[in-house]
Amino acid sequence: AASLEDISKDQELLQFALANGAAAFGDNCAPCHGSGGTGAEGYPSLQDDTWIWGGSLDAIYTTLQYGIRSGNDDARVGEMPAFGRDELLGKEEISQVSNFVASRAGLETEDGVDLAAGQTVYEDNCAACHGEDLKGIQDVGAPSLLSANYLYGKSLAAIKAQVRNPRNGVMPAWVDRLDPATVKSLAVYVHSFGGGQ
Incomplete structure (x- = not known):
């Protein structure tokens, strides 16, 4: 019945939550996120500070409860459009915007690609979600x-x-699979990896 904040502040509750969370993680989360939460392609690392839905204790708890694109009514559901597959952008626009993003991310770009045009494509199609x-x-x-x-x-x-045909991964909702104390324990355990906020 304790809140996440109370669990974090009470040494006895915290130790119980970490032990319970470690066991539950090994049984339920490790197959995708790895035994130490290091992730793999398509499965986020839980040890870094790159959290798509937020890495606070409460944000982690919400994600664990309801999942991502899980079918649960309260699931997190952000989904990237398929700009190529659904013909929202042409091949040249996809090349331009991809090269623009690569240039900003410190990656090599293709010779002769109009990065200014790519920035315009980004601003018109991507900035609303990924930010200016x-x-x-x-x-x-x-x-x-x-x-x-x-x-x-x-x-x-x-x-x-x-950009062409995005992979929009799914994470299950644990609220109907695990008891409430175990879901809270998982949130505390995952947060303890140190990558959260």
């Missing part, structure tokens, strides 16, 4: 494009692939 500054907007689940970590690979080819 490319730093992302957690409220809508749009990651920073300046991050050291990209969920689906940090290369120009990976950026183009994500």
Whole structure:
């Protein structure tokens, strides 16, 4: 019945939550996020500070409870449009915007690509979610494009692939699978990895 804040401040509750969370993580989360929460392509690292939906204790708890695109009524549901597959942008525009993002992320770009045109495509199609500054907007689940970590690979080819036909991953909602104390314990345990806020 204790709040997350109370659990964090009470040494006995905290130790119980960390032990319970570690066991639950190993059984339920490690297959995707790795045994130490290091992640893999398509599965975020839980040890860094690159949190798509926010890394505060409360944000982690909300994500654990309801999931991401899980089908739960309260799930986090931000989804990137398929700009190529759905013909929202042409091939040249996809190349321009991908190269623009790559240039801002410190990646090599293709010769002869109009980066100014790519910036315009970005401003018209991407900035509403990823921000004018490319730093992302957690409220809508749009990651920073300046991050050291990209969920689906940090290369120009990976950026183009994500713009054309994005992979919008799914995380299950644990609220109906695990008891409330275990979900709270998982939130405390994941937060303890040190990557949260």
